[in-house]
Amino acid sequence: MEEGKEEVKSFNDLGVCEQLVEACDNLGWKHPSKIQAEAIPHALEGKDLIGLAQTGSGKTGAFALPILQALLETPQAFFACVLSPTRELAIQIAEQFEALGSGIGVKCAVLVGGVDHMQQSIALGKRPHIVVATPGRLSDHLSNTKGFSLRTLKYLVLDEADRLLNDDFEKAIDEILEVIPRERKTYLFSATMTKKVRKLQRACLRNPVKIEAASKYSTVDTLKQQYLFVPDKYKDCYLVYILTEMSGSTSMVFTRTCDSTRLLALMLRNLGLRAIPISGHMTQAKRFGALNQFKAGECNILVCTDVASRGLDIPSVDMVINYNVPSNSKDYIHRVGRTARAGRTGVAISVVNQYELEWYIQIEKLIGKKLPKFPAHEEEVLLLLERVSEAKRISQMKIKEPGGKRNRKGGDDDGEEEIGRYLNGKSSKKSKKH
Template identity: 35%
Template sequence: MTFEGLGIDARLIQATDELGYVNPTAIQEQAIPVLLSGTKDFIGLAQTGTGKTAAFGIPLLQLIDAAAKYPQALVVCPTRELCLQIVKEIELFKKYLPSISVVAVYGGASIGLQIRDLKRGTQIVVATPGRLIDLIERKAINLEQISYVVLDEADEMLNMGFKEDIEFILQNTPKRESTWLFSATMPPEIRKVSKRYMKDPVEVTVGKVNMANKSIDHQYYVTTAHHRYETLKRIIDFNPGIYGIIFTRTKLDAQEISERLTREGYDIDALHGDLTQAQRDKVMGQFRDKSLQLLIATDVAARGIDVQGITHVINYELPDDVEVYTHRSGRTGRAGNQGISIAIVHSKEMFKLKQIERINNSKFNKLDIPSGKDVCRKQFFHFMDKLLSADISHGDYETYVPMLAEKFADVSKEEVLKRVAAMEFDRFLKYYENSEDLNVRERDRSDRGKNDFNKKGSRNDAYGAGKNEFRSKGGGGYSRLFVNLGTKDGFYKSSFLQFILDMSDLKKEVLGRIDMKDMNSWIEIDKGAAKQMIRSLDGKNYKGRRIRMNDAETGGGRKPRRGEE
């Protein structure tokens, strides 16, 4: 199938030919003929990077009345970055349709300038939900004549809390002839929206819903929580040509890891919710032009990012939601290129990998964390390859060759190579000279359980990562704290963990086992962090209750009464 065979206008064919678009992707081939009718509602389920913008952008350009200078088509998407990307692509497709205007409206930019652009007369508006609603309430945009509404990355918009905004927008486009919904996944909320606002939609699925992109190699490394950062460094160093995104759970993790890697000489920056729009644009600009080799981001901050050529996605920690993993990994392996999605996991997170494999119909490959020698060897050969492939055809090098020859006349080729290697790899060689093995090795059956500090319940504890290896070094490194908070205060283990960490500003690696009862809890914590934990919580209030926390052994923390065990 070619684009000509889809019934597309000759002027659009001319533009796609010049862009190198000859054969449509699967979603384009199935969507464009349906959308060109202009009267059918449509649901397209396909992974990111499969050509969805062209699938709806080309039909919109063909259906628009170029002579009518008012908004006729509305494209709603989750983020500023995606908004600008859609406009950029549609501008390329409409090269030979100069009378059609496309305007982007999004938050973080001057609303006055955007209102001015709208008043000039535009046929296609590409918008983020918040800014669009702002314009509607200011009566700066009239959606009465909108014929076509496109919801792009609908699942992302719902994940970001835009459900009410989407419904408000659909309610304010009463004369639309068709609604086109594009999404990578189909959660129940999207199904509800489609049933309420769409009539007998044509539904096209490319691949399986939630199915991972087949051009992505899914890999994982097993380590302890204590070695997670060092494992990340090994992975980065073992892939010297990496151009990727590292995903973290929290903005604090993103900022801290970014600062640590920057201090150690890596070209990296963080993308999180505390950045202003100007700071965000600066970071994204540096990442796109590859001034930054790595971007570290939270899921919320990274939504809508579409950057070509990403080689790796690294999950510093696995997300709880399988759909979030699908979106993360979908940043690589785009446009037919191969990509790698890496997960750094603790042994107790293996169930999450199995869940992703089952739902995404994908396979994770376990790899050993590279040794220090492996990293140095990989870096060395990468540098040698760069040295041999360097372009020396440009520049006035010949002028300096005689001086270089004279300077190195008494130095052998072997010594020159050694000096080059020393200059380039001194940092790596020193850092990895006595590096330890970060891999988690299975213990022999006979040893299993020997290091468990408390066999009763220890295998069910998912919140004390790193404790067993800590105890195995001597067993005296933990204090036991008592606190008068328990499950009757509305806590479950993960929420209680997050509460005490937020209150104390400590990291979860300092914690051992947490025993929760109805009214009280006992926390095992690194002795060096115990006083900070007590200072942070003891005497504070929680929902009108005064918190009492002390050392369970020396500070009066009572033993559990009968029935609380």
């Protein structure tokens, strides 16, 4: 082995204090990941950071450990704020802070949409050390929750900054930056360095250290990537064929729209497969429910939109299927990053129809390789056609049933009874009254 390769053996070597090293140990973190090894020493020296790292690289630990160490030295309420583009990611970040800080009594508050405002105000009244939030809801609390401010904030983290900078969040982020102290430490983490990320870097970081823990757009070596070119009318058959061929796998199936997550999940369930949907149209409670069912292994197929393509740490995913090829090839990197995480192996299969070929070619250009075909025999696949068509027809009828239309407030009732019963831990045949 080359000299210098073994320089960092443990979190201890990075300057992390004993209590936090123990917390890492309890979480099963034996050795720092690349982004942690490079970011933590600079952060402990008090530098601002820009971290570019692919998904699943251990970014949360890279900013949580230095913040917790600084909090230990000077304990105070509202010490750090982490901004996240999605509710699920915000909750997960808070869980990681709590797990790392469990031995030192760290309190977190999560401020996200879809959850009762008053409950969150009560949590803020308890003066937590760490606030993890989506930008819109944080801005709302800063304006409307009496007695709450971030005037004493010491650390600001922008996680998945490339996604925080879309138009939905821009106004809220500007409002937040207006009311927090300029004298603070800022960490910006992003999978990609876009023009907007550069602009934000100039706006709120001072002499940052830039850490790049991965090549610009790459997929990990332990990921086996394949594709299937299929006629659009047989796409459902090919999906069912792949899921049946790989029946022991835990799989995430990515679709383009919220409506198709529900339809596909119902269709797969009608075929006896344990599928559950997650999308932005679902209520927060149902999204958590679906995620927990999947994490617990009670269903092994999660049908989702890009709401689940980043930041969700679901360690046991064996396979990612792109039922719809993403039109933005960078989204492909994030989707397939759900599997083959932390050194494990995984499979990613893209089911490409005639309308998506151009997008698929862009993906191959981006990752710099031609992918092999997934071995599928059309005559075997088409044996499924009748059953799959019937299952889809039944699912469409269920979604169109009276009382099964999506309500105007963004709720989702279509096909809800079936999925709702499943989320309550029972299949439709065994449902219990609460």
